[in-house]
Amino acid sequence: DAGVIQSPRHEVTEMGQEVTLRCKPISGHNSLFWYRQTMMRGLELLIYFNNNVPIDDSGMPEDRFSAKMPNASFSTLKIQPSEPRDSAVYFCASSPSLTQYFGPGTRLTVL
Amino acid sequence: RKEVEQDPGPFNVPEGATVAFNCTYSNSASQSFFWYRQDCRKEPKLLMSVYSSGNEDGRFTAQLNRASQYISLLIRDSKLSDSATYLCVVNPGNTGKLIFGQGTTLQVKP
Numbered sequence: 001d002a003g004v005i006q007s008p009r010h011e012v013t014e015m016g017q018e019v020t021l022r023c024k025p026i027s028g029h030n031s032l033f034w035y036r037q038t039m040m041r042g043l044e045l046l047i048y049f050n051n052n053v054p055i056d057d058s059g060m061p062e063d064r065f066s067a068k069m070p071n072a073s074f075s076t077l078k079i080q081p082s083e084p085r086d087s088a089v090y091f092c093a094s095s096p097s098l099t100q101y102f103g104p105g106t107r108l109t110v111l
Numbered sequence: 112r113k114e115v116e117q118d119p120g121p122f123n124v125p126e127g128a129t130v131a132f133n134c135t136y137s138n139s140a141s142q143s144f145f146w147y148r149q150d151c152r153k154e155p156k157l158l159m160s161v162y163s164s165g166n167e168d169g170r171f172t173a174q175l176n177r178a179s180q181y182i183s184l185l186i187r188d189s190k191l192s193d194s195a196t197y198l199c200v201v202n203p204g205n206t207g208k209l210i211f212g213q214g215t216t217l218q219v220k221p
């Protein structure tokens with residue numbers, strides 16, 4: 001079975017550019033989570049959706065970050081404009097209940 | 112105070128050793144508890160759930176002390192392949208989200 005799919009796996013961009021990260025959850029999972037991981041702050045929850053509806057976005061750092069889930073099989077996390085401090089690994093995870101299954105992550109570098 | 116606190120380590124142990132990791136959580140209403148494992152430059156993966164009565168999975172034993180708000184993971188007969196970061200994870204209840212600790216790094220040496 002395919003797990004959670006994320007793209008791109010690596011992204012290098014320049015400050016001020018728009019970045020879009022993509023996620024395809026495991027089929028049948030009704031919850032989707034976006035996390036950011038850095039050495040300093042560890043794994044931080046940014047936002048999560050239940051049945052495609054955003055439930056908790058209190059972890060979204062600021063207005064530069066936005067996330068959408070237009071249907072059960074696709075979600076995006078957008079950063080506009082990007083800044084060097086956004087450099088991190090961004091994980092998407094999906095869940096049928098409490099156990100979360102993570103994608104391989106997108107390693108973002110903002111120069 | 113962080114919601115979930117762990118000793119970051121690193122713990123450096125020889126093969127065959129027994130090692131224990133501890134974790135404390137701040138929300139006494141927390142409902143469910145887990146240990147996840149994260150290999151270097153990989154995604155976190157569920158290692159095991161933690162039940163009130165304690166539970167074992169092969170060489171791994173997890174314990175929960177609700178009164179002290181304390182979770183532990185014991186690894187017996189450590190293998191080189193156990194080298195990873197172990198994340199203590201708590202579900203605060205009435206929500207589907209999980210709170211992850213910073214992780215404890217284990218390095219098992221030959």
